[in-house]
Amino acid sequence: MNTLTKITLTETKLALRSPIWVVSGLVLPTGLLLGLGAIPAFRTESEKTPGMRFIDAWVPSLVVLTIALMGLQAIPAVIAAYREQGILRRFATTPVHPAKLLVAQLIINVTVTIAGTGLMIVLGSAVFGVPGPRHPLGFLLAFTLGTTAIFGIGLIAASVAKTGRAAGGIAMIAYVPIMFLGGVYLPRPLLPTVVQDIGAYVPPGVKAMEDAWTGTGAQPLQLAVLAAFAVGSCVLAAKLFRWE
Amino acid sequence: MPLIEVTNLRKTYGEHVAVDDVSFHVEQGEIFGILGTNGAGKTTTVECLQGLRTPDSGSISVLGLDPGKDHDALRQRLGSQLQESRLPEKLKVQEALELYASFYANPADPGDLLEKLGLTGQRNKYFGKLSGGQKQRVSIALALVGRPEVAVLDELTTGLDPHARRDTWKLVEGVRDTGVTVLLVTHFMDEAERLCDRLAIFDAGRVVATGSPLELRDRTGKTSLDDAFVTLTGRD
Numbered sequence A: 001m002n003t004l005t006k007i008t009l010t011e012t013k014l015a016l017r018s019p020i021w022v023v024s025g026l027v028l029p030t031g032l033l034l035g036l037g038a039i040p041a042f043r044t045e046s047e048k049t050p051g052m053r054f055i056d057a058w059v060p061s062l063v064v065l066t067i068a069l070m071g072l073q074a075i076p077a078v079i080a081a082y083r084e085q086g087i088l089r090r091f092a093t094t095p096v097h098p099a100k101l102l103v104a105q106l107i108i109n110v111t112v113t114i115a116g117t118g119l120m121i122v123l124g125s126a127v128f129g130v131p132g133p134r135h136p137l138g139f140l141l142a143f144t145l146g147t148t149a150i151f152g153i154g155l156i157a158a159s160v161a162k163t164g165r166a167a168g169g170i171a172m173i174a175y176v177p178i179m180f181l182g183g184v185y186l187p188r189p190l191l192p193t194v195v196q197d198i199g200a201y202v203p204p205g206v207k208a209m210e211d212a213w214t215g216t217g218a219q220p221l222q223l224a225v226l227a228a229f230a231v232g233s234c235v236l237a238a239k240l241f242r243w244e
Numbered sequence B: 001m002p003l004i005e006v007t008n009l010r011k012t013y014g015e016h017v018a019v020d021d022v023s024f025h026v027e028q029g030e031i032f033g034i035l036g037t038n039g040a041g042k043t044t045t046v047e048c049l050q051g052l053r054t055p056d057s058g059s060i061s062v063l064g065l066d067p068g069k070d071h072d073a074l075r076q077r078l079g080s081q082l083q084e085s086r087l088p089e090k091l092k093v094q095e096a097l098e099l100y101a102s103f104y105a106n107p108a109d110p111g112d113l114l115e116k117l118g119l120t121g122q123r124n125k126y127f128g129k130l131s132g133g134q135k136q137r138v139s140i141a142l143a144l145v146g147r148p149e150v151a152v153l154d155e156l157t158t159g160l161d162p163h164a165r166r167d168t169w170k171l172v173e174g175v176r177d178t179g180v181t182v183l184l185v186t187h188f189m190d191e192a193e194r195l196c197d198r199l200a201i202f203d204a205g206r207v208v209a210t211g212s213p214l215e216l217r218d219r220t221g222k223t224s225l226d227d228a229f230v231t232l233t234g235r236d
Helices: A003-017 A020-037 A054-084 A087-092 A099-128 A136-160 A164-181 A193-201 A206-214 A220-240 B042-050 B071-077 B093-101 B110-116 B132-144 B162-177 B189-195 B213-220 B225-232
Strands: A049-053 B004-013 B016-026 B031-035 B057-062 B078-081 B150-154 B181-186 B198-203 B206-211
Touching (some): A003 A020, A003 A099, A020 A054, A049 A054, A054 A136, A054 A164, A136 A164, A136 A206, A164 A193, A193 A206, A193 A220, A206 A220, B016 B042, B016 B198, B031 B189, B042 B057, B042 B150, B078 B132, B093 B132, B110 B132, B162 B189, B181 B189, B198 B213
Parallel strands (some): B016 B206, B031 B198, B150 B181
Antiparallel strands (some): B198 B206
């Protein structure tokens, strides 16, 4: 077994033994969708969301929630704690580079993000007939770029924070506006137009996901901006990252 | 040829000179002590040996390798126990050993190692549930799991009760008896006196004396290493 596989398996065991993030990522988006969907008013077409029920229009925002939860809460907390406890430094004295620990954590948290999103799509469709993305490839592209951009921002927070607790605080600075602009706190159709427009370009790119889901497909400009955020945040994270 | 040779090592952090003109050598099969108070430059010196830090000037040779250039080769042959380095709370002892064993080309058998260190009964316990002494034994086990030729043990017994300290000392002697050269970083005089074949006394980033505990006592005309240390560091 190669070392990355061994590290990933061990980290997976650890993630399941303190399962707060795994459980949140898997349960929260589906739970919110099913919970709100249980209220009849959210299952009727509203004038703010022409042609759609509220829950249909809200699904992309719940994808934002999932990505932000894992990328801006889970990753910075775990990585900064590993640095604080000297675990990364301990790795640096072995033949294995501590970057492998980072890669293992990214694999686990991205997997939870994908699984949490997938579970929501499947159960939303099975229980309330919420349609899947109309443009699956466009959605997949927006989802991939958005996830990369957000995880990059999470790694920046993990890089500059001295402790796991501080990382959570720093990540919160990005988390709250991203959740707001992504329409998690207040549905996007209820937000002022200018806020909606800003949200279109801020990672993880809720507008691109919406357009791919219910509209005419993600716009190239939005995808290009997302790609720029993805590359920029990962490059900056790599530059800022300290092993101790 | 000495196993470890440090010559005129200097390392600064900004304005602060952490280590200045440090030279010493370590022979194969000995327990060599790096003794000094907090902030004397002990850990910085050891981190340069481990290749974790790059010296400003001076040269280091460990097992004939340059830690700055040959770290991949060195890390297969140098085992480390770090000061203030923990494992994840919910990692089991056996899992930690197996994980670290997988990093090395020719690792020791984790089961044998746990038995030698008296941890067989703890192997399915979470690291976070162990006593201080047991945690230190696990970190010694992790330092040895790659079958190193040199083991660096940094502040091994800080925070342990007297019984656990004495048990740990026996383990360190046991490690030396298997042919591993031990570099022991400590600020405890009794520990250095009991364990070290030779030692270097660090003060304010410099080496003020090297020798066996007996030589250092004789040189200063003191009856204990404790008193010799105070004389040598010039605060008598």
